[in-house]
Amino acid sequence: MMLRACRWLALGCALLAPATWAQQQPVDMPPLTPPAEALPPAAQEPDLYLEALQAISDGRKSDAGAILTRMVQRGARNAGELLDLAMLQCALGRADEAEALFVTIETTFKPPKGLQAIIDDQRRQGCIRWKRQQQWGVNVARGYDHNVNQGASNPNYSVDGGELTLPAEYRPKADHYATVTLDYVTDLSENGDLAYVQLYGRRNDHEFDHNTISAFGGIDHPWRWGRWKWRASGLAGALTLGGKIYQTQTQAQxxxxxxxxxxxxxxxxxxxxxxxxxxxxxxxxDSNTTELRSILSHRGDDHFAQLSAGAMRDHAVASRPGGDRNGWSFGVSTRQALGHGLEAELDWNALQWNGQRSYSPGLIDAVRRQNSRTLRASLSYAVTPNSAIQLEWRAIRNKENISIFQYDNRIVQLSWRWRDGK
Known part of the structure; x- marks a missing residue:
């Protein structure tokens, strides 16, 4: 029983503290079970107690409540199990049920001082009821884009009977720009469901036809099936170009x-x-794109690294030039804390698309092969706990077998971001 008391002293604050929206990602709990000989017989059965702790850690309060109901139906056999039930009830915000169990422990089992101290301490803290967590942010940036319009590196293309030359408007144009990003994330339920909205605007100093505004929103639902973690999400939004709606997008993952x-x-x-x-x-x-991707991530105390690789199929809804496309993607990203508020990031991404048939029979008979590479590096400095400045550099090299679609670009950007929530 004292082992249970020690366990609650070590875990009580962490398990009962309100989680922020960013902590809703499912994470594996460290081993919490003391030696089997220290556990009562009921706890050596399928461990509903640990399942409930895992559900609370994942932010799945509704699932934890269902598990708790099963524990109550099974019945507690000693003061330790009653304390487990009481603390779980308190973690779920069920103060009356927790107090009733505390009273039962005190009147029926006459708990020792250590156990009574846990009960008294929990009464002083009170049971934390679920409260909607929210976070919002602002990002303001100023930058220089060497190729705002993705102009062709080589504007000339040989065709039967001559050479095709692109007009000047399709050649690279450089410009300074400013951007503003607003985002908002909030809990939808006790079970880790999230909703998010992001608004983005970019204004070029001179190339106004390439000004953009976008608005996207989505929802995210996590759950578990045994030890398997699942997460479903949906997204919808629109992008304007030069003041007109250019593209709408819907996505399910x-x-x-x-x-x-x-x-x-x-x-x-x-x-x-x-x-x-x-x-x-x-x-x-218009198109429908399906994707299957694997992601391997490593998270340390002061660093993060991720590898991703995927295959894609882009199905043209109508008679799109080049028809359907098959492709693949590969990405590497790292983030490292450097100390004194500094953090560095480095990302490299590759994307390959292969068309199905001639891009434009009689004019461009080649089957389009797109090969794009992006390298990004950034250095950020935390000015305050809620704000940071970031210097970012990005290089894009889009190599294709059809020369008029090839382009290179380099972007340098300085931004300030602010985050807050409750």
Missing amino acids: LRLTPPLPLPPSMELSLVSGLTHLKYRTLTNF
Whole structure:
């Protein structure tokens, strides 16, 4: 019984503290079970207690409540199990039920001083009821874009009977720009459901036809099936270009994290998704894209690294130039804390698309092959606990077998971001 008391003293504050929205990601709990000989017979059965703790840690309060109901139905056999039930009731915000169990422990089992101290301390703290967690942020940036319009590196293309030359408006144009990003995230339920909204605007100093505004919103629902972690999400939004709606997008994703025998700092997930793009100012360019991607991540005390690789199929809704496309993607990203509020990031991404048929028979007979590489590096400094400044550099190299689609770009940006929540 005293082992249970020590366990609650060590875990009570962490388990009963309100979680922020960013802590809703499912994480594996460290081993909490004392030696089997120290546990009562009921606790050596399927461990509903640990299942309930895991559900609370994941932010799945409703699931924890269902598990707790099963524990109550099974019945507690001693003061230690009653204390477990009481503390779980308190963690779920059920103050009256927790107090009734505390009274039963005091009147029936006459608990020793250590156990009574836990009860008294919990009464002083009170039971924490679920409260909606929210976070909002602002990001303001100023930058320089060497190729605002993704102008062709080589504007000339040889065709039967001559050479095709692109007009000047399709050649690279450089400009300074400013951006503002607003985002908001909030809990929807006790079970870890989230909703988020992001608004983004970019204004160029001179190339106004390439000014953009976007608005996106989505929901996210996590759950568990045994030790398997699942997460479903949906997203919808729109993008304007030069003051007109250019594109709308809807997306559905499902993420699975199986219980593999990996180190605690590592996690492997599989992501499947379906994205529908509709172009408002172009005809025959709408598409449905399916994707299957694997993500391997490693998280340390002061660093984070991630590898991702995926295969994609882009199905043209109508008679799109080049028809359907198959592709693959690969990405590497790292983030490292440098101390004194400094943090560095480095990302590299590769994307390959292969068309199905000639891009434009009679004019461009080649089957389009797109090969894009992006390298990004940034250094940020935390000015306050809620704000930071960031210097970012990005290089894009889009190599294609059709020269008029090739382009290179470099972007340098200085931004300030602020986050707050409750």
